[in-house]
Each structure stands twice: as structure tokens, then as C-alpha cells.
Amino acid sequence: MGIPATIRDDFPILRQRVNGKPLVYLDSASTSQKPRQVIEAVVRYYEEYNANIHRGVYSIAERATAEYEAARAKVARFLGAAEPAEIVFTRNVTEALNLVAYAWGRRHIGPGDEILLTEMEHHSDLVPWQLLAQERGARLRHIPFDDQGRLILAGLDRLITARTKIVSVVHVSNTFGTVNPVAEIARAAHARGALVVVDGAQSAPHRRVDVRGLGADFYGFTGHKMLAPMGTGGLWARRALLEEMDPFLGGGEMISDVWLDRATWNEVPWKFEAGTQDVGGAIGLGAAVDYLERLGMEAVEAHEREITAYALRRLREAEIPGLTVLGPGIDDRGGVVSFVIDGVHPHDISQVLDTEGICVRAGHHCTKPLHRKLGLGASVRASFYVYTIKEEIDILARALLKTRELFRVAG
Amino acid sequence: MSLDDLYRDVILDHYSHPRNKGTVEGATVTREGANPLCGDEIRLSLVVRDGVVQDVRFDGKGCSISQASASMMTERIKGRGVQEAGRLIAAFKAMMRGEAAGEEMGDLEALQGVRKFPVRVKCATLGWLTLEGALEEAAR
Numbered sequence: 316m317g318i319p320a321t322i323r324d325d326f327p328i329l330r331q332r333v334n335g336k337p338l339v340y341l342d343s344a345s346t347s348q349k350p351r352q353v354i355e356a357v358v359r360y361y362e363e364y365n366a367n368i369h370r371g372v373y374s375i376a377e378r379a380t381a382e383y384e385a386a387r388a389k390v391a392r393f394l395g396a397a398e399p400a401e402i403v404f405t406r407n408v409t410e411a412l413n414l415v416a417y418a419w420g421r422r423h424i425g426p427g428d429e430i431l432l433t434e435m436e437h438h439s440d441l442v443p444w445q446l447l448a449q450e451r452g453a454r455l456r457h458i459p460f461d462d463q464g465r466l467i468l469a470g471l472d473r474l475i476t477a478r479t480k481i482v483s484v485v486h487v488s489n490t491f492g493t494v495n496p497v498a499e500i501a502r503a504a505h506a507r508g509a510l511v512v513v514d515g516a517q518s519a520p521h522r523r524v525d526v527r528g529l530g531a532d533f534y535g536f537t538g539h540k541m542l543a544p545m546g547t548g549g550l551w552a553r554r555a556l557l558e559e560m561d562p563f564l565g566g567g568e569m570i571s572d573v574w575l576d577r578a579t580w581n582e583v584p585w586k587f588e589a590g591t592q593d594v595g596g597a598i599g600l601g602a603a604v605d606y607l608e609r610l611g612m613e614a615v616e617a618h619e620r621e622i623t624a625y626a627l628r629r630l631r632e633a634e635i636p637g638l639t640v641l642g643p644g645i646d647d648r649g650g651v652v653s654f655v656i657d658g659v660h661p662h663d664i665s666q667v668l669d670t671e672g673i674c675v676r677a678g679h680h681c682t683k684p685l686h687r688k689l690g691l692g693a694s695v696r697a698s699f700y701v702y703t704i705k706e707e708i709d710i711l712a713r714a715l716l717k718t719r720e721l722f723r724v725a726g
Numbered sequence: 727m728s729l730d731d732l733y734r735d736v737i738l739d740h741y742s743h744p745r746n747k748g749t750v751e752g753a754t755v756t757r758e759g760a761n762p763l764c765g766d767e768i769r770l771s772l773v774v775r776d777g778v779v780q781d782v783r784f785d786g787k788g789c790s791i792s793q794a795s796a797s798m799m800t801e802r803i804k805g806r807g808v809q810e811a812g813r814l815i816a817a818f819k820a821m822m823r824g825e826a827a828g829e830e831m832g833d834l835e836a837l838q839g840v841r842k843f844p845v846r847v848k849c850a851t852l853g854w855l856t857l858e859g860a861l862e863e864a865a866r
Contacts (some may be wrong), residue, residue: 658742660789662764663733666843670729678764692765692787721733722742722790 318610318618323702325350325606336672339707344489344517344651344698345676346539349603353542356602360595368594369568369585383594386601387584393604394534395525396551403550403557403584404597408516409439411535411550412483414563414587415512416443419533422561424480426452431474431482431509433458433466434688435491438681440483440514454478458500460685464491464642471503479509486518486529490682490696491642492623492651494518501530516540520700521619521649523612526551538596542701543603547596550587557583564589615701619650622699626652626708633712635719641694650699653680656715659722661693667718673711731839732846733790740794745801750783755864759856761848766792768856774864777808784853791837791846796853798834808861815858822847 323329326348331338340348366376368383388399396402405411424430430444434457448455456474459467466484475482482504487494501511510532518524520541526534531551538547562569562580566589571579580586607615624645630638630652637657642648656664665677676696679686686692697711749756753771760767766788773780782804784796799818803811817829824841840850 662766662789662791662846662849666732666846667729683765686765692767721729722738 317614318701322610323704325352326702327351327354329702333672333674334670336670339671339673339710341697341699341703341707341711342674342676343520343700343703344540344680344696346545347520347542347700348702349542349544349599350606352606353544353599353602357544357595357599360598365595367591379594382598382601383592386597386604389601389604389608390549391551393524393608394519394536394551395527397527398554400554400583401551401557403552403587404592404600405535405548405550405587406546406593407539407548408514408535408537409443411533411548412440412512412514413443414550415533415535415552416447418560418563418587419510419556420444420447420481421451424448424451424453427478428453428480429456429476429478430454431456431458431479431504433460433484433495435460435464435466435488435493435682435685436483436485437489437514437516438683439516440485440512441684444481444483453480458484460491460493460688463644464488464493465647466493466495466500468496468499471500475503475507475509477507479504479507481512482509483512483514485514485516486524487521487649487651488642488682488685489517489651490653490680490685490694492648492653492698493643494522494647494649498528498530505530517649517651520607522616532556538600538603541603542606543600544593544596546593547600549600554583557587562589563587566590568592610701618701619699619703620645622703622705622708623648623650623652625705626697626699626711629708629712630654630715633716635712635715636723637719638715641689650703651696652698653694653696655691655694656719659718661695663722664695664715664718667721668711668714671710671714671717673707673714675711731842734836734839736798736833736836737790737794740797741790744784744793744797746783746797746804748783748785750781753781755860757856757860757863759852759859761788761792761852764789764849766849766852768792768796768853770796770853770856770860772860772864774808774861779803779806779808779811788852789846789849791840791849792852795837795850796856798837799853799857802832802834803857808864811857811861815854815861818854819851822851 364375364378366379368380391399512533513531515536519536534551569589641653661677750771756771768786817827821827
């Protein structure tokens, strides 16, 4: 079963016009749009049972707690976790990765230890490890990528050493769109006793993820890229691993008992959920998972593959002078197409596209080292999701020709 | 919002044919400016002697607005007194805030249209803020 043609009716924002043109939203890798089923779930929480969780004994507090924990169970099932307790809610994948670096890394990583990343990581999977490495005197190493934006695994045996404690890899590159062979990397890491962290920001929304089959020890994801509200996301790890970790943030809810000079910790996952959580957001995330499960992740992936293949072909056939697409062919690519046009800066491209109602990302997409290696300051990124249609790709291709024309006349 | 407000002919002309591009040999002061959000970069090299900007060149990469603004700026301040350049910087910043410039802006007025696109104002001012830093350095 494919994605129903009526899907766009579920997304109120897609009905509007921008600058007099229909909104063409091609920036889902930044954040996805939200279906009314998710918006309504959040509104229902605030209108019917807004209360703090795990505290009140009154009815609406119990309902809030039950719905919050039900959302956790939905996410756990969605990602293939063994049980809901393996899912820690965070604000986003950035917080999830920081949690691992802080709560696991500070205890286990010492001077001379190595942390292996890749050259295509998002800043959120670079900077937390840089902070940790500086503090602990550890060494950062990086798996390089080739001119197609694919990881070069030939030297992996040399990059993973007896000192390697963590290998952290982006599952799907937010710039190249490359789907990385995480399972293969995980096998090599585990053979040397290293743990594997997977940045799932661009995979959880777009394909069936089985965290255990993937070979991950930690898997971080972001809710707002998968139809859920802003400020939602989480971390998966096995219960035993979460249990032996130190807490991340201290405060209410994460404790078992507190004295003036010490405290003991709550059970997982609540040990990592200090303070009042974004309950409405989590419930919205649960509704987003319901929505995606109804579509079927296989259908989601197939739809995006079709759109992405169409985009690659359409951009090629449009013969836009000076256009270069970054990243691999369709076989190794998720729903992301980044490109540059010789002689027209990405910001100028994005500005012209905006007047056509088209939303694309222009800049370094939080992958500055990747762009630096390519000798680029910035690129343009079009990214797709369940609601993207081929007509939008046609509009993009025509607008790019117009952009090229505007700047050629000037030259 | 019309694109013509932003991409005026004079701006596109400076973008495709930048004036004073490169590096001044024997520069007395050099200065780099960057807009970390979008990655635009400007490098200025100047010969400042006897209170006068004797020579100035810019290099860098970035969008049409940042590069054209820098190009127009070098054209305007080359051979002018440091104090006059300082007044022009203040006038340009005022213009980009939507205030009265208080100076004859000439071609630079073309950049006024950028104000309608708030995200791009930083592109237009990048070269000017870099120049401001360079002149402060030269005065030390």
C-alpha cells in the first residue's frame, strides 16, 4: 500500500499560499510539518487533561501520566526496543547525544581513549564529543567520506583500535542523504569492544528502524522531524546500559530519595527525566508514531525513494547550467538532495525560490566540516517527506532555471 | 516583496564584476569578518597612512549581497580620509536600520531594499563591520 493521495489534506499548513504562491515545503530534514491528528492530540491534552505527571492522584493527572507513558510505549514499539523503559524522552537528538557523552562518556572515557566519528556528522554529533575529549584528554578520529559522499570503510580496521571506546555515526546524512552501513560499522566496533552510538535524526522519520538489528548501543532521534511537535525526541539504549549510567540532569522526578547532602536515583528511564517534561509534546509524539504506523514505514520509505529518484532525474533533465548535486546515487540515498549552482550563492538561490513559495535550506546545514572538505561555504538542500509530491519537484526545477537566468543576465 | 527590490542591477553588477577584489600588497592592516550563521566571509586588506585609506581590497566568499556590498564599499572609501570612512560606516548602518543616513549614499542606496529581507541585512553589513574593526585596529 502506498501513501494515499489525500495525505496532504491532513496537513493544514500545506493549504496556505506564501508570496501569492502555493506553499512548496521542501525542508523536512530541518523539521517536518505536522498533521492535524498530532495537533489535535496536543490540543486535547491542554484542553482536557493538562496536569503534571507522576505526581497528582487526581483523575486528570492520572490520565496525563497514562498518556505520557503510552507515548513512550508507542515509541519503543516503533523503534524495536525491548521495553518502554529503554526509551528516555529528551528535547531532541542533540540532547540525547549530549546525554550519552555526559552520562556514559564521563565515566568510561579517559586520557588516551579514542572516540571515532565520521567526517559527515552533524554538529550535534561532533561538539558533544569534542567537549568530552577536551575534558577527558581523549582523542577524536574520523571515518572519511569519498567524492560520492559515502563513508570509506577500507581503513576501518585501523581507525578502530583497542583504545576506541565509542563509535558514533549518523545513520542517514542530513546533507548528502547517504544511508550509512551502520550494521557493518557496529560489527567492527563491537569486535573491538567499543560501543556504538547512532544519530537517527534522519532515519527514524523515514524508514523502518530496528535499533537492536542495527547493532546500536545508543540510538538518538528527534520527534519534530517525524511529524511530532517541536521539543520532542529521545534516546534508546538497553536497560542494563541505562541502569549503570550516571544521571544527566539533576532535579525533581529523577530521584528516588533526597537528603540535604545526597540523593539516590529513580529507576530508568525516569532517572534521566529531571524536572517537568513536555507532556503535551510527548503525547503529540505518540500521535505522530500512530500516524506513521498507519501509513506503514515501508510505504513511507518507498514514497520518498520515488520522490528522490524523480528529483535527481528532474534536476538532471532540467539542464540547469553549473548545477552539481552532492551525495550518492539513489541506491544509497534517503530523501535529501543538496546541491550547488556555480556562480549563484545558496542564499541567493533560496531567496529567489522563496518568492515562488518554495522553502529550501541554504547554508551549511550544521555540517561545516563536511562543507569545508568539499571547499564549499554553503549548499542548498531540498528534502522530502510523506506529503511531498512530484509537482513540487517540477516547481523547484522551473524556479532554479529562473534563478540561473536572473543571475546570468547580471553576469 | 519583490525580488527587484533586493537584486538591483547595480548590486548584481558588483557581484558579477567585483571591484578591488584581492589582497593589497604591503597592507598596513588586514581584517577578517564572518557571518557564522550563513558562512559568508570577507577579508579586507588596507593601506592606511596619514589618516587616509590609500588602498583597499577585499576577498571572500558569500552571497551576492555580502560581496556586492563589500565591493561598493571599497570603491567608495578608497582614497578617502579615515574619519570620512568612519562617518560613512555609521551612515550605512543607520540606513540599514531604516534611519536617516545623514550622508550622500550614492549607489549604496541600492542596498536599502535589503531592509525588506531582514535575514539578509547581516549580509549587507558584513563588509562594513569588518571595515569598522580594521580602522579601529589601524588607529591603535
